[in-house]
Amino acid sequence: MNRTAFAVLGPTASGKSQLALRLADELPIEIVxxxxxxxxxxxxxxxxxxxxxxRLRVPHHLxxxxxxxxxxxxxxxxxxxxxxxxxxxxxxxxxxxxxxxMLYYRALAHGLDVLPAGDPRLRAxxxxxxxxxxxxxxxxxLARVDPATARRLAPNDSQRIERxxxxxxxxxxxxxxxxxAARAALPFRLSSFALMPADRAALHARIAERFDAMxxxxxxxxxxxxxxxxxxxxxxxxxxxxxxxxxxxxxxxxCDRATLREKGIAATRQLAKRQLTWLRSxxxxxxxxxxxxxxxxxRACAEASQATA
Numbered sequence: 001m002n003r004t005a006f007a008v009l010g011p012t013a014s015g016k017s018q019l020a021l022r023l024a025d026e027l028p029i030e031i032v033x034x035x036x037x038x039x040x041x042x043x044x045x046x047x048x049x050x051x052x053x054x055r056l057r058v059p060h061h062l063x064x065x066x067x068x069x070x071x072x073x074x075x076x077x078x079x080x081x082x083x084x085x086x087x088x089x090x091x092x093x094x095x096x097x098x099x100x101x102m103l104y105y106r107a108l109a110h111g112l113d114v115l116p117a118g119d120p121r122l123r124a125x126x127x128x129x130x131x132x133x134x135x136x137x138x139x140x141x142l143a144r145v146d147p148a149t150a151r152r153l154a155p156n157d158s159q160r161i162e163r164x165x166x167x168x169x170x171x172x173x174x175x176x177x178x179x180x181a182a183r184a185a186l187p188f189r190l191s192s193f194a195l196m197p198a199d200r201a202a203l204h205a206r207i208a209e210r211f212d213a214m215x216x217x218x219x220x221x222x223x224x225x226x227x228x229x230x231x232x233x234x235x236x237x238x239x240x241x242x243x244x245x246x247x248x249x250x251x252x253x254x255c256d257r258a259t260l261r262e263k264g265i266a267a268t269r270q271l272a273k274r275q276l277t278w279l280r281s282x283x284x285x286x287x288x289x290x291x292x293x294x295x296x297x298x299r300a301c302a303e304a305s306q307a308t309a
Contacts, residue, residue: 003188004305005085005095006298007034007109009279010195011272012100012242013206017050019195019291020098024058027302030088032081033062034099034108037241039077040068042226045219046243048210061088068238069230074107081108085188094302097190102278109190109284122166127235135161146174152277154270159240193298194279198289207268214243215261223247242267 010016020031033039037047041064050060061084066072081097081104088095099105130138136155142164143150149164164175171178197203223244226232232239234248243264250260279285288294 002305002308003089005032005089005097005188005190006302006305007097007105007190007192007285008195008294008298009034009098009102009105009192009285010100011197011203011275011279012268013203013210013272014100014195014197015206015291016098016100016195017048019295020096021054021058023096023295023299023302026299028093028306029096029302030059030061030091030093032084032088032095032097033060034077034081034097034101034104035062036072036077036101036104037238037244038063038099039065039072040238041066042229043068043222043238043241043244045214045217045222046241046247048214067230068226068232069236071237074103075112077104078107078112082187089188094306096302100275102275105192106278106282108186109192109282111185116167116170118163119166119170122169123162126162126165126169130158130162138162138165141165142168146176148176149174154274157274159237191301192282192285193294194282194285194287195291195294196276196279196287196289203272204269207272208265211243211261211264211268215264219243220247220250220257220260223251227251242271 008016008020020029023029024031031050035047037043038049039062040047043049049063054060055063062077062080065080085095085097097105097108126138135158139150139153139155139157139161142153142161145168146164153160153164167173167175167178234240234245234252239245239248246255246260246264246267249255249263250257255263279287286297288297
């Protein structure tokens with residue numbers, strides 16, 4: 001029996017979700033989300049979550065799993081993704097993983113590092129230091145104790161800087177040194193593709209258009225509703241998602257609507273840049289800047305896998 005899952009990765013606003021839906025019109029595909037924002041309930045507009053119509057048209061998995069106040073880790077994603085893929089394969093259908101959360105993809109494809117559990121005391125200490133000094137100062141500290149990790153993180157990548165410092169302070173060893181442990185193999189074959197637009201200016205234009213559309217669709221109202229419904233604070237991973245973080249600041253009076261738009265677009269561009277950097281570092285991923293060519297290649301591979309099932 002052929003046991004192959006496929007992945008379509010890419011930076012935000014690259015068109016990977018539309019590509020996946022197009023393929024699903026032609027093949028017996030079920031989509032498994034690889035998106036760290038779409039796991040949260042009631043965070044729909046800012047995560048570009050598939051619509052109800054799209055989810056009725058094509059089965060989607062790993063969406064709306066937890067409340068925005070709850071934790072959700074790369075380790076849990078790996079377990080959930082394997083279970084979802086196994087379910088799709090058992091139904092004789094094609095699992096297609098789609099998204100841009102590279103940390104989740106790496107956890108699935110390459111396994112998990114053997115790292116210490118989170119330490120709430122250390123985390124709170126680091127967050128307090130960041131509030132006093134700023135995340136760039138903590139990034140500089142990380143560069144002194146773990147230059148390899150610091151090099152791949154932006155100075156304002158608060159979530160990953162905090163975790164890297166937490167690991168170092170808990171173990172006395174840099175995160176990069178602990179990322180060499182043996183990792184569990186997947187119980188199926190994973191064939192991965194990436195849609196990587198060659199025209200950076202065009203990608204930036206799509207990012208701006210998409211963020212404007214989110215604002216028009218009610219992103220600010222969505223965050224207002226989330227703040228009323230849940231016991232949220234700005235440090236939660238859900239509220240650190242691009243777009244949500246900027247709207248939170250706007251609602252707290254840190255910036256006006258125009259500045260919110262500028263900050264949201266800039267943060268999304270930075271996210272896309274990090275995603276592209278991740279994708280270039282993954283040798284197993286077949287990359288293309290042409291959506292039609294990539295769709296044809298993926299279609300051929302998926303049809304071949306069905307023929308040998």
